[in-house]
Amino acid sequence: MLRDIMLQQDEINSANTLLKTKTAEIISSLKHNILDYISACDKVDECEHFLREFGRSDAFQSAIDKLENQRATLSAEAGITDEILQRYSDLSRQMTEQNDALEAIKKEEPQIEFQLAPFAYLPHITTIDNNGTPQYALDSVPTVKEKMAETIKKMNDAILEIWDPAIRDIHQLIAQKITSAQASLSELQMAFSPLQQIIAVNDQLKKLEAQLQEEKEKLRKSKAVEDTKSENAIRADEIRKQILSSRQALRQSYEEFASIVSAANTPESDLDFEAEVRDERQNLFDAISGLFDNRNMRSFKEKYKYNILDKDELIIDDGLFEALWMAMTEKVLSFKGGNTLQTALEKLFSDWMYIHYTVKSGNDTINNMSPGKKALVLLEMIVNLEKIKCPILIDQPEDDLDNRSIYTDLVAYLKSKKHERQIIVVTHNANVVVGADAEEVIIANQHGKESPNREKRFEYRTVQKSPCEPHLHGEIAPP
Numbered sequence: 001m002l003r004d005i006m007l008q009q010d011e012i013n014s015a016n017t018l019l020k021t022k023t024a025e026i027i028s029s030l031k032h033n034i035l036d037y038i039s040a041c042d043k044v045d046e047c048e049h050f051l052r053e054f055g056r057s058d059a060f061q062s063a064i065d066k067l068e069n070q071r072a073t074l075s076a077e078a079g080i081t082d083e084i085l086q087r088y089s090d091l092s093r094q095m096t097e098q099n100d101a102l103e104a105i106k107k108e109e110p111q112i113e114f115q116l117a118p119f120a121y122l123p124h125i126t127t128i129d130n131n132g133t134p135q136y137a138l139d140s141v142p143t144v145k146e147k148m149a150e151t152i153k154k155m156n157d158a159i160l161e162i163w164d165p166a167i168r169d170i171h172q173l174i175a176q177k178i179t180s181a182q183a184s185l186s187e188l189q190m191a192f193s194p195l196q197q198i199i200a201v202n203d204q205l206k207k208l209e210a211q212l213q214e215e216k217e218k219l220r221k222s223k224a225v226e227d228t229k230s231e232n233a234i235r236a237d238e239i240r241k242q243i244l245s246s247r248q249a250l251r252q253s254y255e256e257f258a259s260i261v262s263a264a265n266t267p268e269s270d271l272d273f274e275a276e277v278r279d280e281r282q283n284l285f286d287a288i289s290g291l292f293d294n295r296n297m298r299s300f301k302e303k304y305k306y307n308i309l310d311k312d313e314l315i316i317d318d319g320l321f322e323a324l325w326m327a328m329t330e331k332v333l334s335f336k337g338g339n340t341l342q343t344a345l346e347k348l349f350s351d352w353m354y355i356h357y358t359v360k361s362g363n364d365t366i367n368n369m370s371p372g373k374k375a376l377v378l379l380e381m382i383v384n385l386e387k388i389k390c391p392i393l394i395d396q397p398e399d400d401l402d403n404r405s406i407y408t409d410l411v412a413y414l415k416s417k418k419h420e421r422q423i424i425v426v427t428h429n430a431n432v433v434v435g436a437d438a439e440e441v442i443i444a445n446q447h448g449k450e451s452p453n454r455e456k457r458f459e460y461r462t463v464q465k466s467p468c469e470p471h472l473h474g475e476i477a478p479p
Helices: 002-006 010-056 055-078 082-111 145-200 205-264 282-291 295-305 316-329 341-348 373-385 401-417 430-435
Strands: 126-128 133-136 271-279 354-360 394-395 423-426 439-448 458-464 471-476
Touching: 002 295, 010 205, 010 341, 055 145, 055 205, 082 205, 082 430, 133 145, 133 354, 133 394, 145 439, 205 271, 205 354, 316 341, 341 354, 354 423, 401 430
Parallel strands: 394 423
Antiparallel strands: 126 133, 271 354, 439 458, 458 471
16 A cells, blocks of 8 residues: 555656666566576587587597607608608698688678667667567657657668678678688698608508598597587676676666655655565565475585575575575586476576565654554555545544544644545544534434434434534435
């Protein structure tokens, strides 16, 4: 109820709308990051599986070193000079390096084949649809929608004027580099071929050379897979940091909203609003319990110092989520119920935060007030904050109030505010009626000797402020 009343204020309502937008953007970005993280991890696993089956670069390098030593010995026995052999080895190495450089340049080319051109990104307005096309949400600003759309188009056109020629230059530069690398490789090959023929004269050297080239090709392939594994491992770690920081971004958004609520005030009132960012402890605890096997949770507590077996002892901070992530990857925690790393991350990094509202009157918070005082504060909030001005119906507001509070607080407040809104009170206390200077009094009259009714056991009679005789206003059937 506090929240609904507070959102009647324009400033708080606008801040709440902005909070929803920010948190939705953070969660949307987070879900994409989780998918990218899982994709990078899958690539790392794929590369690792290949390396275990195929072999790692250090093993191939070791085999190459042995073969080159054997080749040096055989070359000496065949009368091939050290200079020829050295020149042969240098050219072979340079050709391998040049070929690797050429392949690296060729790998760059697909990376600049963008499916979509760049575009202007405007926070809180731009969204990306399933095809990756930007959409600009301008319906919320109908007055300036046309002008904003025109400006965005100019910005995108200006971006393309810079982008299109730059991309053409980049394609041309890569083509030049590929041509240059191919030319260098051809020159090395021309110098290498005569030496290769000299060494090929010896059958043993020829076989050894074939083995050497085979091992070098395996080394090249192994290094390429190791590089891919390393790139994806680095990418996964960067995405992991972004996902972990999402809680900080969420908290900052909530804190900004909470500060606006806490700074709000009501005219002609001594009420102070406060808003605090809290975590949904029970829901998060239930999520953790549903994700992981309870049998591993004590080991988790011993290693990471977080007790996820007890809701009341659970410390909810950024370290908890990092510890859970480490425990999943290190197999300290095992999944249950068919959960996977992806489903666990999506569940753990949901939005567990909420705003706890409270109101203070004097030195008392609303949770510490008596029921009667609490009712008075809520009445004051409704009158001061609600934008609608329909009548307010209050049932026995004098309950749990002593006579002094009824007279000094309740009656005084009703009397001062009745000109702003129509206030209808159901009461058994005559002080409320008389003290608040009621405009009209409706009495539920029970049939009796001193006050007989016309037909029913209970009849409702109204007494208006102007002097007149009571008259029948309505009636109710007997119970």
